[in-house]
């Protein structure tokens with residue numbers, strides 16, 4: 001309860017930060033987009049990992065306000081960068097299943113896009129495989145989002161219990177291959193990642209590899225025609241001002 005109150009207060013005071021990790025088009029090496037990742041540095045408690053506070057936000061329902069806050073910040077920031085003439089196309093925002101189940105979620109996405117004047121085609125929402133547990137509702141919401149024009153991806157793909165068959169019937173554009181599969185490449189365990197990419201392509205999904213940390217992984221993913229990737233090999237998540245420096249260098 002204590003950490004919940006701190007989180008609530010930090011959120012109200014707009015003390016939560018949003019960092020951005022570049023998503024790279026593997027063939028060209030160009031930045032394709034950015035993933036927004038929330039960061040909490042409490043004045044007294046120091047840096048608290050989202051792995052710790054996101055689950056608390058989900059349990060307490062605070063994820064609704066927190067999620068809206070991150071969405072608003074990310075859309076606003078991308079619009080600013082686009083207006084400064086950076087060649088940026090996408091921002092991805094993580095959406096908890098709990099948010100998707102909230103009855104005002106779609107309405108709020110529309111509101112944020114309107115307020116920030118961001119074209120919906122530049123926004124990507126990342127959901128997890130756990131959406132299949134409430135498939136009827138998820139299908140309805142995802143279809144509504146798709147109709148607005150936003151892009152949809154499955155985060156941490158391969159760690160949940162969904163099947164490609166179910167996902168194929170949802171309006172999903174991309175699969176983000178979980179970093180555990182990319183990590184396995186180090187131990188010469190290529191079979192799964194190769195299969196995921198091939199099956200994904202056959203079902204017309206785009207693929208993003210997460211957690212690329214070295215050249216060996218990158219080369220293999222390129223060989224298997226995985227189109228996009230992100231990971232420490234390219235850049236860790238960075239605050240907006242450091243992303244700007246990166247973009248200036250690439251200009």
Ligand code: G
Nearest residue numbers: 036037038049050051054070094095096237
């Ligand atoms: O960036 P990092 O590895 O610390 O993120 C840890 C976890 O927190 C990841 O699973 C990531 O998806 C999640 N996360 C980060 N930011 C957000 C956010 O804004 N909303 C939600 N729902 N999850 C987030």
Ligand code: G
Nearest residue numbers: 094155156210211212213230231232233237
């Ligand atoms: O669940 P999600 O995929 O949104 O979580 C992304 C998390 O992965 C973030 O916490 C981010 O900081 C972390 N991350 C990003 N790139 C790498 C990487 O190359 N290696 C590892 N181990 N973690 C990464």
Ligand code: MN
Nearest residue numbers: 035094126155
């Ligand atoms: Mn994510």
Ligand code: NA
Nearest residue numbers: 155156176210
């Ligand atoms: Na991710």
